[in-house]
Amino acid sequence: MLTRSTTLFEALQQTAADYGDDRGIRYFATLDIEEYRSFAALDHRARIIGQALTGAGHSPGGRAVIAMTPGLLWADAVYGILYAGLSFVPTANGGFDSGSAIAGRVADIARASEASFILIDRKMRANLGEEVHLLGAPVLVIEDLLTAGDADAWVSPEVDGDAPASMFFTSGSTGDPKGVVSTHRGLLATAEAAEELLQADRDSTLVGWLPLHHAMGLIMQVLVPAINGGQAVLTTTEQFQRRPMSWLQLISDHRATLSLAGNFAFALCTQFATDEQVADLDLSNMKYFVSGSEPVRPETVTAFIDRFTPSGLKATAIAPAFGMTEAMFISTKPAGVVYRALGVDAASLEHGVLVPSGAPDSVQLISCGVAASHTRLAIVDPDSRVELPESRVGEIWISSPCVSPGYFGRPDATAETFGFALSGDDRTYMRSGDLGAIVDGELFVTGRLKDVIIVRGRNIYPQDVEAAATALSPALGIGAAFELDGATTVGLLVEYDPAAAESVDAEQLVAHVRHELEERFSLPSVAVGLVPTGSVPRTATGKVRRKPARALLESRTLTLLHSIGFDSR
Amino acid sequence: MSDIVAPETAQDAAASPMALWLIDRITFYDQVDAEEVTLDAPLAELGLDSIYVMTLCGDVEDTYGVAIDPTFFADFATLGALADGLTARVDEA
Numbered sequence: 001m002l003t004r005s006t007t008l009f010e011a012l013q014q015t016a017a018d019y020g021d022d023r024g025i026r027y028f029a030t031l032d033i034e035e036y037r038s039f040a041a042l043d044h045r046a047r048i049i050g051q052a053l054t055g056a057g058h059s060p061g062g063r064a065v066i067a068m069t070p071g072l073l074w075a076d077a078v079y080g081i082l083y084a085g086l087s088f089v090p091t092a093n094g095g096f097d098s099g100s101a102i103a104g105r106v107a108d109i110a111r112a113s114e115a116s117f118i119l120i121d122r123k124m125r126a127n128l129g130e131e132v133h134l135l136g137a138p139v140l141v142i143e144d145l146l147t148a149g150d151a152d153a154w155v156s157p158e159v160d161g162d163a164p165a166s167m168f169f170t171s172g173s174t175g176d177p178k179g180v181v182s183t184h185r186g187l188l189a190t191a192e193a194a195e196e197l198l199q200a201d202r203d204s205t206l207v208g209w210l211p212l213h214h215a216m217g218l219i220m221q222v223l224v225p226a227i228n229g230g231q232a233v234l235t236t237t238e239q240f241q242r243r244p245m246s247w248l249q250l251i252s253d254h255r256a257t258l259s260l261a262g263n264f265a266f267a268l269c270t271q272f273a274t275d276e277q278v279a280d281l282d283l284s285n286m287k288y289f290v291s292g293s294e295p296v297r298p299e300t301v302t303a304f305i306d307r308f309t310p311s312g313l314k315a316t317a318i319a320p321a322f323g324m325t326e327a328m329f330i331s332t333k334p335a336g337v338v339y340r341a342l343g344v345d346a347a348s349l350e351h352g353v354l355v356p357s358g359a360p361d362s363v364q365l366i367s368c369g370v371a372a373s374h375t376r377l378a379i380v381d382p383d384s385r386v387e388l389p390e391s392r393v394g395e396i397w398i399s400s401p402c403v404s405p406g407y408f409g410r411p412d413a414t415a416e417t418f419g420f421a422l423s424g425d426d427r428t429y430m431r432s433g434d435l436g437a438i439v440d441g442e443l444f445v446t447g448r449l450k451d452v453i454i455v456r457g458r459n460i461y462p463q464d465v466e467a468a469a470t471a472l473s474p475a476l477g478i479g480a481a482f483e484l485d486g487a488t489t490v491g492l493l494v495e496y497d498p499a500a501a502e503s504v505d506a507e508q509l510v511a512h513v514r515h516e517l518e519e520r521f522s523l524p525s526v527a528v529g530l531v532p533t534g535s536v537p538r539t540a541t542g543k544v545r546r547k548p549a550r551a552l553l554e555s556r557t558l559t560l561l562h563s564i565g566f567d568s569r
Numbered sequence: 570m571s572d573i574v575a576p577e578t579a580q581d582a583a584a585s586p587m588a589l590w591l592i593d594r595i596t597f598y599d600q601v602d603a604e605e606v607t608l609d610a611p612l613a614e615l616g617l618d619s620i621y622v623m624t625l626c627g628d629v630e631d632t633y634g635v636a637i638d639p640t641f642f643a644d645f646a647t648l649g650a651l652a653d654g655l656t657a658r659v660d661e662a
Contacts, residue, residue, distance in 0.1 A: 096640050241620050242627025268620070271599070500602070 006161035007184040009046070009083050011191075011227045016043035019229055023202070025222065026254075027072040028235040031246060035072050039226055042075055044151050049080025049142065052149030056140070060085025060157045062116035063167060065137070066213070067091045067106040069123040070236045073142055074212040075222050077119050080145065085157025087164040089113045089179070090213040093124065103131035110137040113167055113179055113408060119145075161185035167408055168215045170325045171539065179408035180215075180325045189401035190219055190328040191227040193372035197332050198258055198288045198319070202229035207256040209240035209247060215325045216293055220260055230258075244268040245277055248308070252281045260290040260321075263297050266304040273307055284312030290332060292321035294543075295445075296366045298341055322368035322445055326417065326430060328402045331377065331443050333369040340367035340442055350458040352393040354437045354444065363464075367442040375400035378422060378429065379438055382449055387422050393437045393459065395449050399427040435459070451546050453483045453490055460490070460521055462546055468520055469494050469513050469528075475501035476513070480536050480549035490523055493549055496530035496561055506530060506562040514564050527565030531558055584608060587659070588652035594628050595648070608649035612642060629655065635662045 005011035015023070016039045024038035037045075058064070064081045066088055068074060081088040091106050102124075110118055117138040125132065125141060132139055165187055167179040182190075194200035206225055210217030225232040233254045240247050248269055251259055266289075291301065305315050320339050321332035333339045343362035348355040354365070371377050378387050379394040388394045397420065406414035420429045435452060436445040446461065453460040462481035469492055470476050479494035492513070498504050510528045517526045535558060537545040552558040553566075560566070584592075588608055596606045600616025617625060622639045630636050635658055645651040 096638060238623060241623030242630070244624065264620070268624075272624075 005188065005227075007082075007159065007163075008165055008187060008223070008227070009050075009079070009156065011188060012039065012043050012046065012079060015226055015229050016040040019202075023225075023229055023231055025072065025075055025225065025232045025234060028233075028239065028250070029071060030239060031235070031243075037072055037075060039229070042079060042226065045076045045146065046079035046083040047151035047154035048149035049076060049145045050083025050149070050157070051151065051154040052145040053080065053084035053086070053140075054155070054157075055149070055153075058084055058086060058116050060159050061163070062086045063089050063113045063164075065089045065091055065106060065110045065113060065115045065118040067093055067102070067118050067124060067135075068121040068142065069093060069127070070212065070238070071121070071123075073121050074218070075226075076146070077142055078218065078222065079226075080142070081119070082165060083154065083157065085159045085163070086116065087166055087181070089115060089167045089169075090218060091169075092211065092213045093127075099128045099131040100134070103128055103134045107134055107136045109169055109177075110135060112169070112177070159184070161188070164405075166215075168325050178410055178413055180404050181406060181408055182328070182404055186328070186402050186404065187219065187223060188227060189374060191224045192374065193329050193400075193402060194220065194224045195228050196372045197329075197335075197370075198290065199335075200224050200228055200230055200258055204228070204230035204258050205233065205254055205256045206230060206258045207233045207247070207251045207254055208259055208261075209235045209237050210260060211237045215328065216260060216323065219328060240265070244272050248273075248277075248281055248283065248311075251286060252283060252311075255282075255285045257285055258288045258290070259286070260292060262294040263291055263300050264294065266291060267297075267300045270300070270303045270307045278308065278311050281308070281311040283308055283317075284314070286313065286317045288319045288332075289313075289317050290319045290321045292323055292332075296320040296368075298364045298366055301339070301366070320366050320368050322443060324432060324434075326404045327398045327400060327432070330375065330398060330400070330402075331369045331371045333367065334442075339369075341365070342367065342439065342444060349393070349446070350460060352459055354391045354393065354439055365444045365446065367439075367444055368436075369442055371398075371400070371443075375402065376427060377438065377443060378425075379436065380422065380429075380431075382431075385420070385422070387425075388437075390438050390440075393435055393446055396432040396434045396436045396443070396445070397422070397429040398432060399429045403428075403430045451482070453481065455489050455521075455523060458522075460523070462544075465490065465492060465517060465521060466494070466544070468517060472513055472516060473501055473504065473509060475504045475509065476530075477533060478536050478538070478544060480544050480546045482546045482550040484527065484550075489525055490517070490521075491527045491529070491550065491553065491566070492517065493529045493531050493536055493553060493558065495533045495536055497533050507564075510562050510564040525565065527563070529553065529558075529563040529566060530561045532561065535559065584649075585652055585656060587656045588649060590632070591648060591652050591655070594625060598624070606648070608647065608652070610648050612645060612648060612651060615648065617642075633659045633662075635659055 020040045021038035027035050064086045066077045115137050161184045164181050165184045166182045169177045171177045208221040212218045315338045319333040323329045342365045345355040345357040376399045378397040380397045382395040418430045435447050451462050465481040466479035469479050477495035481492045484491040513528045514526050537548040596603045
């Protein structure tokens with residue numbers, strides 16, 4: 001295995017001692033501006049920063065917000081904070097927001113995390129301008145700490161493996177941000193899972209562009225290589241967005257074995273690749289193209305494999321994965337096989353059972369694979385809390401050393417999610433809030449528990465209703481489906497753009513959608529409302545927020561352009 | 570990948586090379602129907618979300634050698650106006 005360290009700072013010191021300057025992080029701020037930070041250099045800079053922080057009076061156990069522009073200094077910031085015994089709290093600052101927008105966001109997180117200080121860089125200082133005074137906590141500039149600190153005077157902080165190391169704020173589907181705490185032990189266990197499931201060991205080379213303020217980016221792209229001794233080759237999210245193919249070019253140039261991205265990134269590269277690029281690329285060294293952080297779409301994966309097989313891509317390299325901030329990396333495709341796709345009978349799925357089906361109208365599911373050996377997944381009836389057998393759909397529960405001890409300062413939310421038990425099992429589980437089933441030992445995720453609409457004992461997945469509605473007319477866009485009280489069982493709000501269709505009679509359209517959905521899903525009654533484009537609430541990553549959509553409807557805040565079935569509203 | 574396109578119709582000939590190039594790229598992104606990508610089209614209705622607006626910045630940089638970021642687009646309401654603005658930006662570089 002790897003490290004016998006019990007803390008993250010011990011682990012980096014071990015890696016620095018083992019590999020010196022031979023392993024590290026190669027960072028491309030642009031494709032022409034390259035900087036290498038060996039793990040020995042990272043350890044040295046962490047000591048400087050850690051000593052400077054201790055010298056400035058910041059004691060172990062506190063929390064430090066990181067509010068820096070994207071760059072290699074993030075690695076120094078994270079480890080500098082850990083080397084002083086505090087935990088780091090990342091904030092998102094990669095965009096083109098105004099100083100006051102950035103300051104507002106950072107101040108909120110500093111307050112919610114009761115931060116001891118906020119660590120910025122000189123570029124952020126310039127971006128913030130006068131607004132730096134609105135941050136509400138002491139502000140430190142990392143370049144100043146690097147000048148002021150003394151690596152030789154650094155002393156290892158007195159914190160153990162159970163101490164908090166990080167706090168990532170997640171809004172979940174309710175838009176209520178909570179700080180997810182991870183301990184040193186939890187993050188080391190995540191590195192262990194990555195080594196076991198993704199061969200993220202000392203012989204691995206990771207390429208990535210995920211933002212370092214999100215858990216998947218920072219943990220998998222910086223901490224895991226630093227703990228396990230693998231190479232990391234990183235660029236910015238902006239570089240990927242400017243030139244999506246630069247991702248695959250970096251993978252080819254650096255003979256990468258591992259990279260992680262969301263489904264949309266695979267689709268973008270399939271769209272943008274030219275035949276010349278495909279011919280020039282060599283993807284044959286890739287063992288794990290991890291598709292995670294959003295649902296994996298079968299058609300995207302198939303198209304990606306078709307497009308890049310001439311570049312040496314092996315179908316066995318595509319690894320759909322499942323994870324969440326509260327449990328970090330949970331499961332992925334088993335080694336050496338092609339990812340598993342399963343067609344299941346739609347009606348049985350509604351009744352909570354996966355029954356394999358080859359019929360043309362079967363629902364296509366993609367396996368998210370298996371968990372690491374230190375983790376156990378259970379499928380549990382969310383009401384009775386009894387574990388269910390294979391092929392039965394229930395809530396996914398996770399028992400793992402990677403699981404968070406809880407949400408910072410939120411005992412009620414923590415009690416609703418963490419610390420559950422199953423009879424006959426002395427493990428502690430967290431409730432994921434996701435529904436799924438296990439088939440032949442592999443996990444299939446079907447949807448969010450809180451969004452599922454229950455009609456006469458059947459699970460109706462809102463994404464299926466929304467997709468069916470959108471397909472009925474080019475004038476219909478994003479939709480939000482949810483359960484309603486009373487006789488009308490399902491409400492659907494869908495964005496409407498009459499200019500997108502030849503000629504549309506809106507009144508006929510809502511009646512048509514209602515009829516089609518009632519038939520297709522055997523629903524006693526559906527209410528359909530057309531709303532202006534852009535008015536269905538979504539998260540920053542584009543996920544539809546169904547409960548807030550329902551709330552907007554009930555409070556009459558939303559403009560209903562045309563509707564049918566919302567009689568008493 | 571991002572060649573300059575030649576005008577195909579008399580109407581196209583009235584459009585600048587930059588405008589034709591923008592129409593070509595945005596049509597390629599395939600986020601809205603091709604017939605919606607015209608000089609009069611409001612920029613906000615061409616499917617240029619946070620990802621595609623960055624991809625367009627990258628394409629501009631690769632093809633014309635000028636570095637722009639998404640804030641550049643804020644001054645232009647239509648595709649035609651953007652074409653004029655970008656032409657001016659390229660000329661001054």
